[in-house]
Amino acid sequence: MTPAALELRGVEKRFGATEIVRGVDLRVEKGERHALIGPNGAGKSVLFNLISALFPLTSGSIELHGERISGRRAHEVNRRGLSRSFQVTNLFHQLTVFENLRCALLWTLGYRYAFWRRVERLADVNARARQVLDEIGLAARADVPAGILSYAEQRALEIGITIAGGADVILLDEPTAGMSRTETEAAVELIRRISQGRTLLIVEHDMSVVFGLADRISVLVYGRIIASGTPPEIRANEKVREAYLGAAAHA
């Protein structure tokens, strides 16, 4: 069996006495678009923070392409090809849009901590940054500081930074939260395009986005995965209806 792009085994996270993630097993295959859904407080964002090594695990293990990444530091996990976006926009707010993208590329293109090369002359970095700029539709805003972009533009840049480095496993945390209908459609189109040939794990509340985009869906309720399957399977699942979709319909 080839190793999964991402494999979680018995992952638990406790904050003091409170158990947030209570034994999650999750397998995301290579090239799959996998959505993680669940009611508020189910632990989706915490699970993302565990996978991306922002928080240490209480127990269990996480593997990226068959290599254990739990216990490593966030930048080490990123260097192994896992990139993520944040639910709350998380940019380099004083730097320009172009500079944000450039910073997202320096490590993957091998420039590390160089202090003897000029960034203006790094042709590969600049070309790729410009390419991502076009992809996310912010070419006209290249020289604007990220902090004064509109909300939707910041969300687009957030995705741009996440994908720029060419990571093959991408985690998106509620990429369309707070967007209007048209903005959401544009964002979904963007996500569909950028996730081509990569593995995507996405947390999303908008069900039309989830069912339109995902190959597989996992449902997280109170820190446990109660179901995992294709969209039709999840739609038909009795437990999911009860625990999640029913609750959402009443809300």
Add this chain to the structure above:
Amino acid sequence: MRSSAWTWGASAALLVALPLVFRSGFAMSLFCQAGIVAIFALSYNMLLGQTGLLSFGHAVYYGLGALFTIHALNFAAAGWHLPVTLMPLVGAIAGLAFGIVLGYITTRRAGTTFAMISLGVGEMVAACSLMFPGFFGGEAGISANRTLGEPFLGITFGPQIQMYYLVAAWLLLATAAMYALTRTPLGRMANAVRDNPQRAQFVGYDPQWVRFMMVALSGFFAGLAGGLAALNYEIVSSESLSAYTSGLVLLATYLGGIRVFAGPIAGAIAVTLMQTVLASLTTAWPFYFGLVFLATVLFVPGGIAGIVLLHKRLWEMRLARRAAPVYARMALPVALVLVAGVLMVEMAYRASAGVSLRLAGWLLDTRSTGTWIAVVASFVAACLLCRWAWRGARPRWAEVSAAIGDAR
């Protein structure tokens, strides 16, 4: 590209021309001092402005750089072959070495913790200077003579003007190097770590390592400034690595403006002027220095560079005419506040010494209650006038700043 080449050329020309215009010995030593502080403040801004690290112990690298240079100078007098021109590099390398060692300790954490550790390390090194006077010189200091060996092309570094050109050359080199650094992968990632260390991790960078490298490199330039100071003053005492010096470089850097590369140079010049010119006018100069710093933090967080940039933008956007009435309206009230404030400070200072204030033929009796009431009342009145004037001017100023904001 062309405009930046022009800026560098003009700066170099200015540095060459300065001594031809201002020939006095006072001006010469003032320029030397300002140039040294400028390098020191630029190195400090590599941390504060560019990496977002507030250090309370930056004088450690400056002071150790100065110490190693003064010892090297004494060794050279005893027969070592090291040209005085390159002597500041001894300080720079010492600064780099201690930047690596101490930076490794201080950059384990950022934010408040970094500030506290930097303060602690600074105190430790300052304590060493009193514990090991043999190397550190203690309060009396270690002195040396920079005029050694045979003159090279007539250069002995005896006359202050030769020292000036040495400072000017190193200033230009160091500034160019520090500016170039801001445009390298490390320089850009330092900005990124300043803005958002968490995100920096998720583009593959270790924020701790970025901070460490910036501390080490800024130690290099602080050490260079220290080396030049050793040559310039020919004496190094424990003050050069004390918390006082660390505080001074912080003030100079912030006063100049931490968001603009050249800001600290403006701050260095301002502080040097206060330390020399203002100090020759009044013994209360540190008090005014404190006030100026306070006013900067409260009202112009962008510092001198921020003010210059604002007015450049006003001019470029042809808003100067709309802003002019605000200046016209505020000029007199602000001047009155300043005059009354200065009068009050100077009277208080003299009252404690039991003398009266002599001012252009006037004699203000510092022991008379009537004089005091008059001066304090005029200060309060000036403040009220200023407030009233600002209330009237504020809507127009808001309009102008909104116009600048919209253009971005």
